[in-house]
Amino acid sequence: MHRRLPSASVLRQKRNQKRNVRFNVMVAGSGGCGKTTLINTLCGREIASTTDWLDDDPNNAHRDRPIRLRTYTEELNDPDVGNITLSFIETSGLGESKDSSGALREALEFIEQQFDDVLAEESRIKRNPRFIDHRLHTLVYMIEPTGHGLRELDVEFMRMVGSRVNVIPVLAKADTLTRGEILLNKRLVREDIARYSIPIYQFTSLDEEEEEDGADPNASYDALLNVQESVPFSVIGTNSFVPGEDGRPVLIRQYPWGSVNVEDPNNSDLALLRDLLLYSHMNDLKESTYDVLYESYRTQRLSVQNQGDDANGSGLNLPALPPTDASSPSYLAREEQLRLEEERLQKHEMSLQTELEQRRSELQRREQELRELEERLRREAESINSPALSDMPKF
Missing domain, CATH: 1.20.5 (Single alpha-helices involved in coiled-coils or other helix-helix interfaces)
Structure with missing residues (x-):
């Protein structure tokens, strides 16, 4: 069962006191797995709609199309954190074609293009003070619960982007499964992740800041085990709010036969996922992006460029950015x-x-x-x- 991470409010105040914190999240998965609903649920209101993806020309609906991306921005005001600018990039088109290799490459190219933009800005003599860093801090990948672990598309996609972005796997539509089926699907997905050596984000244990705050290491270790055992996080999405017992709005999924509180840890890992993304591990995800993933990509690009410069007798060490297709x-x-x-x-x-x-x-x-x-x-x-x-x- 989900237990809130220890000293969460203290970590929020110490780590995220800066105003106008930017956090970029890509939500990916096959069609109909609940990406739009998850974005709305994390934001607490409807900012995305499935009608955004309707094809303008029905005559082209049967044709293979490249991956499509749509960006949604939301401003969150938290008394402990301050202002958070959330950017959600939703994908559409994964798994809709017999050959998904093109869509996978385009998703990877989009992620790497954000690195290239930063690399180009760093190479400028005079930098743009208004430059906006759009590097992805995490990718929430939604997995359909098939009862057989990961599909080939899931394995290929997560392995392809795992070295460029912090991948967090999520088990979609948990309300269609019993408790036993949820545990079975989680176990099978974890086994496939280990079997295929898929690089996903590893949630860290108690850090030095928490130790200085006097947090209980045993409690932190138990919470970490709870997080690791929850991967992939099972979620239920909704856009409905009802007043709770304390008067605060509660996220409720309505059914003809009743309703479910999607924030209840007995029903869904949504509250845990939101706490990890937006509070306790936000800075860790950003630092991993900047210090590990981007630095690795930057080293590779500059090494390739330097080899080309040596062969051509050039002394310039600027990255050779690919030409941008306006379409x-x-x-x-x-x-x-x-x-x-x-x-x-x-x-x-x-x-x-x-x-x-x-x-x-x-x-x-x-x-x-x-x-x-x-x-x-x-x-x-x-x-x-x-x-x-x-x-x-x-x-």
């Missing part, structure tokens, strides 16, 4: 991200400009009042002193 899904997704970010910055600048104008007007008004007050005091002083001077005796 590619990765390019369109980045353009959408840039557009949304630019809109947010423009709104923020307009708000600051309006506030500045209001303060300037207030300052001018107070300065005018001060000048009028000084003038009135001067006149009153003159009116008081004038009769006294006229009554003085003359010598």
Whole structure:
């Protein structure tokens, strides 16, 4: 059963006090596994819709299409963490074709393109102060519970992207399984992950900060075992809220015969997954992306570039970035991200400009009042002193 990680509130305050924390998550999986619903559930409201993926031209619905990506952005305000800008990149098209190799390559190219953008920015003499880092911090991969472990597509995809992003496997649609079936599917998936040497994100144990805070190592070890045994996390998604006993909204999945609290650890690992992603392990996921995955990719790219430079007699050590196809899904997704970010910055600048104008007007008004007050005091002083001077005796 899920138990909240020890000292979670302390970790939130110490690690994530910075404002405007950015966290980028890709949600991938085959069609109909609940990716859109999971995004809405993690955000606590509906920001994505399955109608976003409807084909404009039904005549092309039967044709093999490349992977499609759609970005959703949500601002979360947490009293312990501050402002979190969540960017969800949802995939569509995995497993919809007989040959999924093209879709898998495009997903990998999108992930690597975010690394290339940062690498190119680092190579600039004068960097862009408004550059937005879109490197993926984690990839939530949703697995259909077949009762036979991982499918070939699951193995191939997670092995392909595992060296570029922190993969967190999730067992989709847990409400269709009994408790025994959930445990069976989890065990089979873990066995396949070990059998095929699939690199997934390993949740770490008690770190130095927690030790300094005096957290109980035994409690932390028990919580870590609970997390590791929960992989893949079984989740139930929903967009419905009802008031709880304490008045706070509770996520409820409605059925014709009843309802299920999806945040109840007896029913779903959703609360544990959300706590790990957005609070206790957010910084660990970001550090793993920057210090391990990106540095490994950067070393490989620069090594290949340096070998090419030596052969060509060139001394430049800049990465050779691939040309960008304006019609590619990765390019369109980045353009959408840039557009949304630019809109947010423009709104923020307009708000600051309006506030500045209001303060300037207030300052001018107070300065005018001060000048009028000084003038009135001067006149009153003159009116008081004038009769006294006229009554003085003359010598």
